[in-house]
Amino acid sequence: METPHFQSLILILIAVFCTMAASDPPPSTLSFDFYAASCPSAELMVKNTVRSASSLDPSLPGKLLRLLFHDCFVEGCDASVLVQGNGTERSDPANASLGGFSVIDSAKRVLEIFCPGTVSCADVLALAARDAVEISGGPGVMIPTGRRDGRVSAVSRVRPNMIDTSFSVDQMASIFSSKGLSLDELVTLSGAHTIGSAHCSAFSDRFRVDSEGRPTLLDASLDKAYASQLMKQCPPAGANPAITVNNDPETPLLFDNQYFKELLSHKGLFQSDSLLLNDERTKKKVVEFANDEASFFDSWAQAFLKLTTIGVKADGDGEIRRTCSSING
Structure with a gap:
């Protein structure tokens, strides 16, 4: 039986998508049933991986959520932060303390066994961060899938798009605004x-x-x-x-x-x-x-949904990586 809180979340999601459709809609490839035919257990496989890893290391949910923020604020939610190598986003000192990469890699390996070449690393990261919040006692949030993995990961793009802990409210608001996020959403996502x-x-x-x-x-x-x-x-x-x-x-x-x-x-x-x-x-x-x-x-349900659709790559703008740490050759 659906709880009143679950019903309210559904209404929130519908309202957010209606608002986005009226202004700046996410790419048409995104949908709540994107993998229904191609990999119906995709979300379950990601959730099980996150739950298992978090039971061994309780600090992982926080790391996965931070990893998503650092990905989506630079080049959009395209898993560009996962790419290893000199000159990549991951090589910037601001990203040196990021964690949770092994969880994303583990989930991707499982998905490649059952659904090869189907589920993007960008979707794995977004779903893993979503699940990390729920596993830690937060709200369960429905998010669409169908993101493509970016083909560019440049260290030069990190600092102009990243919030520093010494920033003023105006500086933070400016960065958030450039991502289509409001001042209220700044407060919400700071949570x-x-x-x-x-x-x-x-x-x-x-x-x-x-x-x-x-x-x-x-x-x-x-x-x-x-x-x-x-x-x-x-x-x-x-x-x-x-x-x-x-x-x-x-x-x-x-x-x-x-x-x-x-x-x-x-x-x-x-x-x-x-x-x-x-x-x-x-x-x-x-x-x-x-x-x-x-x-x-x-408020988190609404803001998190918007966060996970920032700068999403669609169709010819991205790819499905074979491994999350490297762009397909």
Whole structure:
């Protein structure tokens, strides 16, 4: 029996697609039953791979979700971030800390056994990120498939399209707007930080720890007790660059609205997180989501659907890669 929440998600998806059809429609190749005849178990095979891998490594859902963001914001959702080699997106230092590649490769290998040359790496990545959210307790979202894999992966395209944790709201909004995403969707999709972790270098500009281990808080907007905790976790610069800290200190493995509650308590890990509470244009949504998880989940369903259709390649614009790490020769 369908739950009211499931029914509301269906209505949201219909509404979003109607809106997109009236303005900037996704490529006609995308559909909710794209693999119904060619590979009917495609989505199940991806989900089983993600579930199995996540049971062994609970940090994978956060990594898969971040991997999708880094893919879709550069060249669109075309799996270009998965390509290995000198001069590729993956070679940029901003992508050095990305993870989850092995999960995508595993799912692709299974699909190539049962449905060779059929399912794109771009679809595998989008589905894996979708499933990662649901496996972590977030909403299940229907997304269309039929993406093609891009034939271009250039390191020069990364920095102009990537959000930095030191960005202002205006800078973040500009990048999101260029992808067809609104300010409200910026707040919603920032909720992805409710799972995952970050290296100390991503937020170390908010405090300083000298070579003797003496900490100094530089960002007064950060809760002092939380800042003290972070400074203890992060050693002096360069001591151990591999150390990571959970984005959400309370429920780091659960996709929920805790991220927004942390923002209200001035415990946003990144400077770009904290700014969402300090800016009047975004504060209202932060408060709303902190107080209403269902509202956040409903908004997530809409925003995530739009995210996964950014710059999708269709027909002659892309290919179906044999392996996700290399463009077909």
